[in-house]
Amino acid sequence: MPELPEVTAIAQFLDERTAGLPIRRVDVASLAVLKTADPPYTALVGRTVSSVGRIGKYLVLTTVPGDAADQEPLHLVIHLSRAGWVRWSENLSPKPPRPGGKGPIALRVHCGLPGEGFDVTEAGTQKRLAVWIVADPLDVERIAGLGPDALTLGAGELGEILAGHSGRIKNVLTDQRIISGIGNAYSDEILHRARLSPFAPAKNLSAEQVEVLHDAIVGILRDAIGRLEGPGGVATMKAEKRSGLKVHARTGLPCPDCGDTVAEVSFADRSFQYCPSCQTGGKKLADRRMSRLLK
Known part of the structure; x- marks a missing residue:
């Protein structure tokens, strides 16, 4: 997408x-x-x-x-x-x-x-x-009905937004009514860079975690824009996107940062990926929607 x-x-x-x-x-x-x-x-x-x-x-x-x-x-x-x-x-x-x-x-x-x-x-x-x-x-x-653009958010505004939402951080980042522009792929990459579990409750993030998350949002999105502005234009854009991903769509491959195996959580019509060592203290997240989910 x-x-x-x-x-x-x-x-x-x-x-x-x-x-x-x-x-x-x-x-x-x-x-x-x-x-x-x-x-x-x-x-x-x-x-x-x-x-x-x-x-x-x-x-x-x-x-x-x-x-x-x-x-x-x-x-x-x-x-x-x-x-x-x-x-x-x-x-x-x-x-x-x-x-x-x-x-x-x-x-x-x-x-x-x-x-x-x-x-x-x-x-x-x-x-x-x-x-x-x-x-x-x-x-x-x-x-x-869109929320503020992901690239215009300051760290303080991001903190205020997250404090008002009890949902999992993965869902908050991808809800266009809350923050616009981020989808499944880049939310995986943002959370990996920020070393956050996708299931962490948004409102429970510390001030330091919010700062790190904000830096990850801006860094991941701007890095991606820079890669996609190459001479190949729209013809090579999809390949350029894939080349910059560390965890998204890399289930079973080694994490480039720590070497652990990238894991996946699957739902009926989508899935997301994360690194257990980098993001969840080495624990695997439950892979079913109705299971008890790790925070």
Whole structure:
């Protein structure tokens, strides 16, 4: 799932290629991804991309009118969910993707010269990618309900947030309504760097632990953004992400820091990884949701 670092890098990648370009056409291959109908997606045609940015884990492509009659910006908001991605091309087919087809393309935006533009794709059978066209990103209910951005939090504000939540720190870090931008992969890496158990109650962290956790959040996310800004762009971003992970998706492999075997806790539709020696005093966490969980 693209998280804050990937969405930041994708936004920068698209901004460098699309800012200042006119939108010539928008093709929708999957109507299910459109979560708004007014204004229609065709309202983007003829407008100019002014910038591409990020709010939480949402891409926000801002457009301005092509003439002076309409001064209001219009935003194309994209949530890539678990399996969404963006592919830039200078050789897009002039033939629209087939609506309802089995391919991964959900949305295609033609901008700039003929052939230039990008596809928004989604792999797999669970289709959760979502697209909104709105006058204000806050018109998207999920964006309006986001917590503060993970990279804007100071240590003091983080401490206040954690003190108000009795849930496990893993769940608090990944709840977008509490802190936005962090997902499953980077929360594993953050907790590993901070030497915290994923099941530690958020409100029980000491002031020193909060400081260490804050440093880990900023360090892990900024390190990841730096790695993802390489010349390969979106084409190599997934590989770059994997190259920087120490525990996430490394079950059974040695921890790079201590050599212990990376362990896993599995649920019905997800799992997370941790190092017992680094994070839980050498103890294994219970691997069932209803079991008595170690703190």
